[in-house]
Amino acid sequence: MLNKFLFKHIDNSALIVFRMIFGALISLESFGAIATGWITRTLVEPKFTFSFIGFEWLQPLPGPWMYVYYAVMGVFGIFVMIGYKYRLSILSFTILWAGVYFMQKSSYNNHYYFLMILSAAMIAMPAHKFASVDAKLNPEIKSISMPNWCRLYFFLQLFILYTYASIAKMYPDWINLTVPELLMQSKQHYYVVGDLLQYKAVHYFIAYGGILFDGLIIPLLLWKPTRKIAFFASVFFHLFNSIIFQVGIFPYLSLSFAVFFFEPKYIINLFLKKKPLYDANKTITPNYASVIKTVFIVYFLVQIALPLRHHFIKDDVLWTEEGHRMSWRMMLRTKNSATTFTVVDKATSKSTIINFDDYLSKKQRKPVSAKPDVMWQFAQHLKKEYAKKGIDIEVYVRAFVSVNGKPRKQLIDPKVDLANAKWNPFKHQEWILPSKQDENN
Secondary structure (H helix, E strand, C coil): CCCHHHHHHCHHHHHHHHHHHHHHHHHHHHHHHCCCCCCHHHHHHHCCCCCCCCCCCCCCCCHHHHHHHHHHHHHHHHHHHHHCCCCHHHHHHHHHHHHHHHCCCCCCCCCHHHHHHHHHHHHHHHCCCCCHHHHHHHHHCCCEEEEHHHHHHHHHHHHHHHHHHHHCCCCHHHHHHHHHHHHHHCCCCCCCCCCCCCCCCHHHHHHHHHHHHHHHHHHHHCCHHHHHHHHHHHHHHHHHHHHCCCCCCCHHHHHHHHHHCCHHCCCCCCCCCCCCCCCCCCCCCCCHHHHHHHHHHHHHHHHHHHHHHHHCCCHHHHCCCCCCCCCCCCHHHHHHHHEEEEEEECCCCCCCCHHHHHCCCHHHHHHHHCCCHHHHHHHHHHHHHHHHHCEEEEEEEEHHHHHECCCCEEEECCCCCCCCCCCCCCCCCCCEEECCCHHHH
C-alpha cells in the first residue's frame, strides 16, 4: 500500500516548472547578497562570526573570497534553473548554502533554514528530466512523469511549516496585539503605508489573519473549491511580507509552491505548452524503495519533532531562546536590552568592561546583547583573545532584557563565569535566570 502511494507515477510538470523558478530565485538570492551589501555587513566586516555551536571552525573566507563564494552559488542557481548538470549543481549549492547557514547566526532566519533543507530535498528529485539541458544532451533520461513522493514531500513540508507557524502565534502577546503593534511601530517611517500600519484594525488583521492564514492555507489549496481563493490570499499575504518585512526571495519562493496544488493540465497550458500530459496509472517501485521510504519517514519525524523540543526544556523559549531555531517560530517577539561584559584577570583580579566596538560589528551587537547562546560564545571568544596575550580570564555578564516591551529583567546570572561555563546542547543552561523572576522573589 505504501509503495503504491509513494511510487505511483504522476505528471511531473509542476516539478519541472518549480525547478526553473527555484533555480532563478536562489541565483537572485546569491547575487542579491553581493549587490545589497549583505555579505559585506555579515561576513566581511566582522572580525569573526558567531557560528552554530560546534561549528566554530567554520568561518568566512578571507578578503574578497566570500563574494566569489556567493557568485559561485549564483552560477549554480542558474545551472539548476536551466537543468545543466542538475544533480551536481543542486548538490554544490546545498553544500555552499549550508556552509553559510552554519557559519553565522547574526542574520539567522527560519527562511535560510528552509532553503537549506529544501535544496537538500531537491537533490533527490528528478527535476531535470524535461525542459532541461541535461535532457537535451542525454535524451534517454527524458521523462514526463515522477513518483508521487516528490509532490507529497512539498505537501507535508509546507503543512508542517505553516501549522507550527500558526500554533506558535497562539500566545498572549500575539493575540492581544502587543507583538504586531511593536512590529508595525518599527515600520512607521515607510512612505505611504507607514501611517496606515499604525491603525489598530491593521494590527488585528496581522495578528488573527496570520494565525488563520498559516493554519488553513495548505488545506484550502488542497481542496479544489477553495484553491483559487487560497492562491489569491497567498499572493496578498506574501507580497505584504515582501514589502513590509523585506525578506528577500522567500515570499516569491512560497508562491512558487502553488504549482504543486493546481492540475497538471493547467500548469502545462501556462508554462509548458509543448509538453505531453502524463495520464497513465503506473506504479514503478525502484530497487532502492526501502531506502527512500526510510529516509522519507525519518526526515518527517525529525521535522515534526524539532519544533516541539522547547516544550521539554525548562522555562519559556521566548526568554531563553533554547529551541527557537529550526522551529518555524517566525516574527514572534521583539527584544531590547542593556548588556555589559566584564573581563576579570585571574592573576591580578583587575576587571575591565568590554567595549563592543572593539570586537563586534553593529549587526553582531544585537544578538550578543539579548541571546544567551551568543553571549556564551562571545565569552569564549574573549577567553581565546586574552589567552593569546597570556592572560587567563573570567567573564561576567550583566544583561537586562525586555521581551515584547515588558519591563527589563536580568537574563544571565551575574555571578557565573561564562568563559569557563560549559554549554550543554540538550539541556537548559542553569546560568540563564528564570523568566518569572518576580514570582520567585
